Amino acid sequence: MNSASSDSIFVPVLTIDGPSGSGKGTISRLVAQRLGWHYLDSGALYRAVGVAAGWADLDLADPAALVRCAFDTRIGFREQAGELRVLVNEVDATDELRTETAGAAASAIAAIPEVRAALKDRQRAFRQLPGLVADGRDMGTVIFPDAPFKVFLTASAEERAERRYKQLKDKGVSVTLDGLLREILARDARDAQRAVAPLRPAIDAVRIDTTGLGIDAVVEQVLALLPAH
Ligand SMILES: Nc1ncnc2c1ncn2[C@@H]1O[C@H](COP(=O)(O)OP(=O)(O)OP(=O)(O)O)[C@@H](O)[C@H]1O
Numbered sequence: 557m558n559s560a561s562s563d564s565i566f567v568p569v570l571t572i573d574g575p576s577g578s579g580k581g582t583i584s585r586l587v588a589q590r591l592g593w594h595y596l597d598s599g600a601l602y603r604a605v606g607v608a609a610g611w612a613d614l615d616l617a618d619p620a621a622l623v624r625c626a627f628d629t630r631i632g633f634r635e636q637a638g639e640l641r642v643l644v645n646e647v648d649a650t651d652e653l654r655t656e657t658a659g660a661a662a663s664a665i666a667a668i669p670e671v672r673a674a675l676k677d678r679q680r681a682f683r684q685l686p687g688l689v690a691d692g693r694d695m696g697t698v699i700f701p702d703a704p705f706k707v708f709l710t711a712s713a714e715e716r717a718e719r720r721y722k723q724l725k726d727k728g729v730s731v732t733l734d735g736l737l738r739e740i741l742a743r744d745a746r747d748a749q750r751a752v753a754p755l756r757p758a759i760d761a762v763r764i765d766t767t768g769l770g771i772d773a774v775v776e777q778v779l780a781l782l783p784a785h
């Protein structure tokens with residue numbers, strides 16, 4: 557069922573989709589804070605299944621095993637010191653989840669239709685009052701098609717690679733700009749070209765190109781789409 561958590565009360569949803577590094581997570585968290593709404597990081601679910609599959613030594617070319625893994629993996633979110641921590645089978649896997657390796661694994665398993673189906677209800681369960689900000693690739697097209705507010709964030713691949721480079725450098729991770737650009741382009745292509753729920757803007761989404769725009773400016777543009785709050 558794709559509806560609000562109650563038959564009679566409509567729970568508003570703001571979907572924010574876009575490619576890797578477009579700022580979905582950052583903007584969604586800030587907008588959710590400003591609105592006092594819940595937040596769904598749908599990519600974390602795919603990353604968590606990918607990481608759990610790695611821990612269990614599953615073959616990423618074995619769809620049946622990955623689908624079982626998607627159903628069986630326990631995924632929890634916890635706010636700690638202002639940061640969202642992700643628990644995979646009760647283990648804090650936040651740092652492992654944020655690696656480019658985990659992103660690439662998530663992108664690969666996300667192309668399996670049964671894995672996507674296995675995660676559908678878990679994502680829709682986040683739709684709770686007073687509202688939800690949901691970020692991902694198919695939030696506006698597949699998971700919450702009736703969302704009244706939809707945004708599609710973009711930025712040039714070069715700027716997205718630079719943002720990621722800075723983010724990882726700040727964390728002390730050794731990477732090259734060229735390598736990150738290649739990974740971003742490969743992930744864009746896989747996410748946009750898959751047969752099921754490909755990365756694309758919903759027909760009723762407002763597109764915001766964030767190239768050259770700071771975080772605060774993007775947050776304000778998104779908030780301006782909602783009624784006065
Ligand atoms: N408008 C912006 N201007 C400059 N930096 C930004 C902007 N938006 C996000 N960033 C920075 O870019 C990096 C990537 O942002 P974020 O993780 O939110 O992207 P994402 O689209 O959620 O990526 P992914 O899909 O890979 O999880 C972060 O370091 C974030 O602070």
Ligand SMILES: Nc1ccn([C@H]2C[C@H](O)[C@@H](COP(=O)(O)O)O2)c(=O)n1
Pocket residue numbers: 576598599600602603659662663666667691692693694695743747
């Ligand atoms: N709604 C979603 C969210 C994520 N994915 C897949 C594709 C991404 O490359 C990967 C990691 O997501 P991220 O954490 O970078 O947002 O997971 C998807 O297919 N659908």
